[in-house]
Amino acid sequence: MQLSGKVALVTGAAQGLGKGCAEAILERGAKVALLDTNESAGQETAADFALKYGADRCTFILCDVTAKDQLEGAFQKVVDHFGGLDLVVNNAGILNEVQWEKCIDVNLVSVVRGCHLGLRYMGKQNGGNGGLIINMSSVAGLYAFPSPVYATTKAGVVGLTRSLGMDYKLGRDCVRVNALCPSFTTTAILADPEVPEDQYQHMKDMLERGGGLMQIPDVVKGLAKLLDEDDKNGAVLEVTVQGMKYHGDESGPWDRESGTHQPNLCIA
Numbered sequence: 589m590q591l592s593g594k595v596a597l598v599t600g601a602a603q604g605l606g607k608g609c610a611e612a613i614l615e616r617g618a619k620v621a622l623l624d625t626n627e628s629a630g631q632e633t634a635a636d637f638a639l640k641y642g643a644d645r646c647t648f649i650l651c652d653v654t655a656k657d658q659l660e661g662a663f664q665k666v667v668d669h670f671g672g673l674d675l676v677v678n679n680a681g682i683l684n685e686v687q688w689e690k691c692i693d694v695n696l697v698s699v700v701r702g703c704h705l706g707l708r709y710m711g712k713q714n715g716g717n718g719g720l721i722i723n724m725s726s727v728a729g730l731y732a733f734p735s736p737v738y739a740t741t742k743a744g745v746v747g748l749t750r751s752l753g754m755d756y757k758l759g760r761d762c763v764r765v766n767a768l769c770p771s772f773t774t775t776a777i778l779a780d781p782e783v784p785e786d787q788y789q790h791m792k793d794m795l796e797r798g799g800g801l802m803q804i805p806d807v808v809k810g811l812a813k814l815l816d817e818d819d820k821n822g823a824v825l826e827v828t829v830q831g832m833k834y835h836g837d838e839s840g841p842w843d844r845e846s847g848t849h850q851p852n853l854c855i856a
């Protein structure tokens with residue numbers, strides 16, 4: 589996707605992977621709205637980006653993605669502020685097995701809502717210009733992971749992405765939907781997962797056996813791949829210390845020849 593002059597919205601963009609994705613999108617020439625509940629970090633990030641990329645190319649919007657009205661309001665603000673919308677990165681996420689309903693709300697319900705809003709504002713059937721949605725899942729959505737609710741939310745994001753990417757509307761919306769599934773990456777989420785002790789110990793073991801930590805730029809390379817590959821729709825990109833690969837292109841029982849992914853019928 590050519591991003592020069594385009595408009596992006598990134599949730600959970602005050603820090604971590606969301607911030608890294610937002611900066612990569614700015615580097616490619618787009619304008620970016622950073623949504624987050626962390627107002628001080630969000631404002632600081634927006635101020636840094638404004639210095640580097642221009643004050644007219646970045647804005648911070650205080651938004652709790654689990655609050656339906658706030659998320660809807662934020663999408664409207666982005667369109668009002670920048671005059672359109674071309675790219676949505678549904679990135680905000682937490683790991684909290686204790687407040688597990690909140691984990692589902694942040695990691696899955698809000699991503700469903702973010703996809704619906706992306707289709708509402710970018711879908712050609714609704715007067716938009718088409719676009720791209722990238723959902724932040726995790727390797728935990730592909731393989732067993734010792735925090736079951738977190739893993740469920742991330743597997744849900746994979747299913748949502750694949751199914752929206754089937755393009756069952758036959759390309760009329762011209763909005764592609766893809767997912768990124770990183771492994772353990774050094775961000776604040778690692779420092780403070782709210783999980784029982786046995787889950788934490790198991791995670792440490794997995795981290796060691798999986799080859800250790802990635803850094804934010806490693807995951808941003810995955811985002812760049814999804815931005816570059818305009819033929820991908822419903823694709824799920826696994827990003828680990830071992831490298832990147834598309835995951836699970838098997839077709840299922842209904843169409844063993846061609847796979848479930850539809851060709852991208854309409855490149856925005």
Ligand SMILES: NC(=O)C1=CN([C@@H]2O[C@H](COP(=O)(O)OP(=O)(O)OC[C@H]3O[C@@H](n4cnc5c(N)ncnc54)[C@H](O)[C@@H]3O)[C@@H](O)[C@H]2O)C=CC1
Nearest residue numbers: 600604605624625652653679680681726772773775776777
């Ligand atoms: N760091 C890792 O090892 C991995 C992270 N992920 C996923 O990447 C995404 C980003 O996480 P990280 O950057 O690692 O963590 P992080 O904790 O550094 O960043 C998460 C951001 O989301 C924001 N946020 C949390 N709840 C929110 C809400 N209700 N509304 C708006 N913003 C909210 C936080 O304020 C924070 O700025 C998450 O979806 C996470 O599950 C996926 C795989 C691996």
Ligand SMILES: CC/C=C\CC(=O)/C=C/C=C\C=C\C=C\[C@@H](O)[C@@H](O)C/C=C\CCC(=O)O
Nearest residue numbers: 683726727728771772774777778781791792795
């Ligand atoms: C296979 C699962 C892939 C990704 C995991 C994921 O999506 C989210 C994980 C969130 C929290 C994990 C916490 C794990 C903590 C322990 O393993 C610690 O040993 C972490 C170690 C170092 C962190 C220090 C740092 O931030 O540099």
